[in-house]
Amino acid sequence: MSVLIFIDLAEGHVKKASLEAISYGAAIAEQLNTTAEGVVLGSTQEDLAALGRYGVQKIHHVNNETLNHFDAQVYTKLIAAAATESNATVIIFSNNVDGKAIAPRLSVRLKAGLVAGAIALPDTSNGFSVKKNVFSGKAFATIKVNTPVKIISLNPNAYKISSTEAKAEVVKLNTPVEPGHIKITAVNKIKGEVSLSEAEIVVSGGRGLKGPENWGLVEDLAKSLHAATACSRPVADSGWRPHHEHVGQTGLAIAPNLYIAIGISGAIQHLAGVNRSKTIVVINKDPEAPFFKAADYGIVGDAFEVVPKITEAIKQLK
Amino acid sequence: MKILVCISKTPDTTAKIAFTDNNTKFAEAGVQWIINPYDEWYALVRAIELREKDPDTIVHLVTVGGPDADPIIRKALALGGEEAIRVNLQSQDSFVIATQIADVAKTDGYDLVFTGKETIDYNGSSIGGMVAELLDQPYVPLAIKFDINGITATVTREIEGGEEVCEVNLPLTVSCQKGMAEQRIPNMKGIMGARTKPLTVRQPVAAEALTTVAGFELPPAKAGVKLIPADNPAELVRLLHEEAKVI
Ligand SMILES: Cc1cc2nc3c(=O)[nH]c(=O)nc-3n(C[C@H](O)[C@H](O)[C@H](O)COP(=O)(O)OP(=O)(O)OC[C@H]3O[C@@H](n4cnc5c(N)ncnc54)[C@H](O)[C@@H]3O)c2cc1C
Ligand SMILES: Nc1ncnc2c1ncn2[C@@H]1O[C@H](COP(=O)(O)O)[C@@H](O)[C@H]1O
Numbered sequence: 001m002s003v004l005i006f007i008d009l010a011e012g013h014v015k016k017a018s019l020e021a022i023s024y025g026a027a028i029a030e031q032l033n034t035t036a037e038g039v040v041l042g043s044t045q046e047d048l049a050a051l052g053r054y055g056v057q058k059i060h061h062v063n064n065e066t067l068n069h070f071d072a073q074v075y076t077k078l079i080a081a082a083a084t085e086s087n088a089t090v091i092i093f094s095n096n097v098d099g100k101a102i103a104p105r106l107s108v109r110l111k112a113g114l115v116a117g118a119i120a121l122p123d124t125s126n127g128f129s130v131k132k133n134v135f136s137g138k139a140f141a142t143i144k145v146n147t148p149v150k151i152i153s154l155n156p157n158a159y160k161i162s163s164t165e166a167k168a169e170v171v172k173l174n175t176p177v178e179p180g181h182i183k184i185t186a187v188n189k190i191k192g193e194v195s196l197s198e199a200e201i202v203v204s205g206g207r208g209l210k211g212p213e214n215w216g217l218v219e220d221l222a223k224s225l226h227a228a229t230a231c232s233r234p235v236a237d238s239g240w241r242p243h244h245e246h247v248g249q250t251g252l253a254i255a256p257n258l259y260i261a262i263g264i265s266g267a268i269q270h271l272a273g274v275n276r277s278k279t280i281v282v283i284n285k286d287p288e289a290p291f292f293k294a295a296d297y298g299i300v301g302d303a304f305e306v307v308p309k310i311t312e313a314i315k316q317l318k
Numbered sequence: 319m320k321i322l323v324c325i326s327k328t329p330d331t332t333a334k335i336a337f338t339d340n341n342t343k344f345a346e347a348g349v350q351w352i353i354n355p356y357d358e359w360y361a362l363v364r365a366i367e368l369r370e371k372d373p374d375t376i377v378h379l380v381t382v383g384g385p386d387a388d389p390i391i392r393k394a395l396a397l398g399g400e401e402a403i404r405v406n407l408q409s410q411d412s413f414v415i416a417t418q419i420a421d422v423a424k425t426d427g428y429d430l431v432f433t434g435k436e437t438i439d440y441n442g443s444s445i446g447g448m449v450a451e452l453l454d455q456p457y458v459p460l461a462i463k464f465d466i467n468g469i470t471a472t473v474t475r476e477i478e479g480g481e482e483v484c485e486v487n488l489p490l491t492v493s494c495q496k497g498m499a500e501q502r503i504p505n506m507k508g509i510m511g512a513r514t515k516p517l518t519v520r521q522p523v524a525a526e527a528l529t530t531v532a533g534f535e536l537p538p539a540k541a542g543v544k545l546i547p548a549d550n551p552a553e554l555v556r557l558l559h560e561e562a563k564v565i
Contacts, residue, residue, distance in 0.1 A: 010478060015478065071456075072450075072456075072459075073455075073457070095443075097460055097475070097478060100460065101447060101458075103444070103447070104416075104446070104448040105447045105451035105457065106451075107412075107444070107447075108413065108416070108447075108448050108452055109451055112528065113413075113529040114529070115529065116441070116443055117441055117442075117443075133441060134439060136438050138536075139337075139534055139535065139537070140534065140535050140536075140537065141531050141532075142531070142532040142534075143529050143531060143532065144529060144532045145529050146527065146528060146529060146530060147528050180456075181455075181456045181486055182456055182458070182484045183484060183486065184482055185483050185485055187477070187480065188481050189480035190480050193479070194479075195478045195479030197478055197479075201565070225565060243496055243497055244481075246496065249331050249355070249438055250355050257564045258562070268331060268332050272438075275537075278562075278564065279558070279562045281558070292543050293540070293543070295543040296540070297544050297545075297557060297558070297562070298544070299545070299548050300545065300548060302548075306548055306551055309552075310555060313555040316552075317555055317559060
């Protein structure tokens with residue numbers, strides 16, 4: 001028996017969301033009195049044994065360059081092989097872009113119930129049930145998994161990374177790698193910016209900022225906090241900001257430690273994408289703006305005056 | 319090319335979220351129902367655009383649900399699609415739903431299955447991947463662009479901090495999100511036409527649920543906002559640093 005964690009790479013580096021998944025999987029292994037094992041696909045410059053720090057005891061590695069190009073179909077077969085090899089009864093993914101591609105496939109392949117978007121450790125006292133977000137963060141559901149093998153994909157930023165002093169044993173997984181059907185022709189990374197889905201702090205602007213020429217305000221504050229930038233839907237729809245910055249019910253759902261909303265009214269569809277943030281700060285000149293009801297801290301005032309002062313105060317703190 | 323677009327019914331984005339029956343059921347009283355926005359705005363509209371470019375393209379819609387889903391599927395037909403299939407089954411288990419969609423896709427021989435990125439109620443993001451595995455075909459999730467040339471699709475998907483472009487041959491399943499297309503409003507002709515488009519009801523194929531919903535809960539209410547005077551932003555920074563400990 002074991003808990004198997006899929007350790008996801010981006011350009012050969014372990015993603016932060018995967019470290020959360022490892023810590024989470026290790027906690028489940030402890031709960032079930034079994035071992036935590038990992039599976040890594042593709043070549044990496046990282047010291048895999050050092051991942052033992054996060055609680056994984058053994059890592060199955062398929063060191064094959066063709067895997068540096070993600071193909072969910074190919075990955076699914078290899079992870080299924082690792083699951084057999086490690087006799088896994090629980091398999092953990094991060095509910096990130098790759099987890100969303102593989103976990104459902106693996107669920108079908110292994111006939112293993114999937115809980116997508118878990119936010120807490122499973123309750124194993126009576127069967128196996130896991131709490132997840134539903135209704136775009138407006139509620140939680142407890143999902144009971146009825147199959148012998150269980151798959152959980154953990155929401156990014158929902159579980160704290162913990163570390164100890166330990167090393168993992170790294171073993172080669174000798175499953176043949178089949179050729180995939182997906183040919184990747186380009187990867188366009190937005191350079192120099194903090195990735196929105198992984199950011200711990202997000203500074204976001206709405207229509208209250210009047211126009212794209214005023215975004216220096218948002219960017220300066222973001223820079224001072226090493227934060228990612230985001231925006232409301234009308235801002236992206238008007239082309240003031242790129243579409244990938246749009247957060248909310250129909251955009252990206254995020255859960256940073258700190259979300260700072262500037263000139264955003266706080267419509268229910270906007271809140272749906274950000275209400276899982278740990279701390280919310282709202283800056284709006286209208287004291288009646290609905291966003292204040294969902295905020296932890298607020299300043300009623302003109303963003304053009306208030307925000308530069310906040311940026312200054314942060315620079316002084318550092 | 320035959321495209322199958324998966325349409326699901328969800329509560330309106332402004333619907334009040336509450337539960338009944340000892341927190342085991344979503345409180346449906348007074349709730350307005352809509353087509354899941356990702357299915358409508360992105361999956362369906364992109365499929366319609368592909369047909370507009372190439373009139374040989376066939377667009378059919380599928381939903382897995384009870385008769386209460388009929389008005390929703392008619393609304394979708396008002397935007398486009400030649401016909402719709404409803405598999406008469408209500409389930410909250412993704413595998414059971416995916417099995418029905420895969421069965422339709424296989425029986426009727428669709429080349430391309432479009433789903434939305436996720437349902438805004440259960441937020442599973444799972445159906446597309448499950449359908450693809452059941453059909454043993456490639457799956458590109460979270461697509462923001464889709465074009466087709468012969469049997470080769472060029473798809474751009476979201477990745478952390480950017481996007482990835484890939485080429486992949488049909489048959490294929492794709493989950494769609496913002497970027498794929500622009501939202502459309504149905505016109506009168508579409509709405510009238512939708513009434514007479516064929517909507518076939520099929521009986522489900524057998525599939526066992528892998529999961530069950532044990533119950534729901536609402537998040538604890540926020541303690542209330544702490545307001546800081548506009549002339550003292552340094553106080554906000556202090557609170558974030560010392561009290562919330564987030565900077
Ligand atoms: C089905 C559906 C899905 C949707 N999905 C999303 C989604 O995913 N994400 C999303 O964001 N929206 C979404 N929306 C739109 C949403 O309903 C709101 O219209 C939108 O969020 C409003 O954006 P906003 O807050 O930037 O603009 P507004 O609502 O116009 O608010 C601007 C705010 O700025 C304040 N302001 C003005 N000047 C200043 C100043 N000088 N200083 C400080 N504050 C100032 C104003 O008081 C106001 O509160 C969706 C809508 C629908 C119907
Ligand atoms: N009952 C259903 N009938 C048809 N399609 C569905 C159904 N449920 C979900 N889908 C499709 O699958 C997508 C992802 O749903 P989910 O995995 O539940 O988040 C949705 O956007 C729909 O396109």
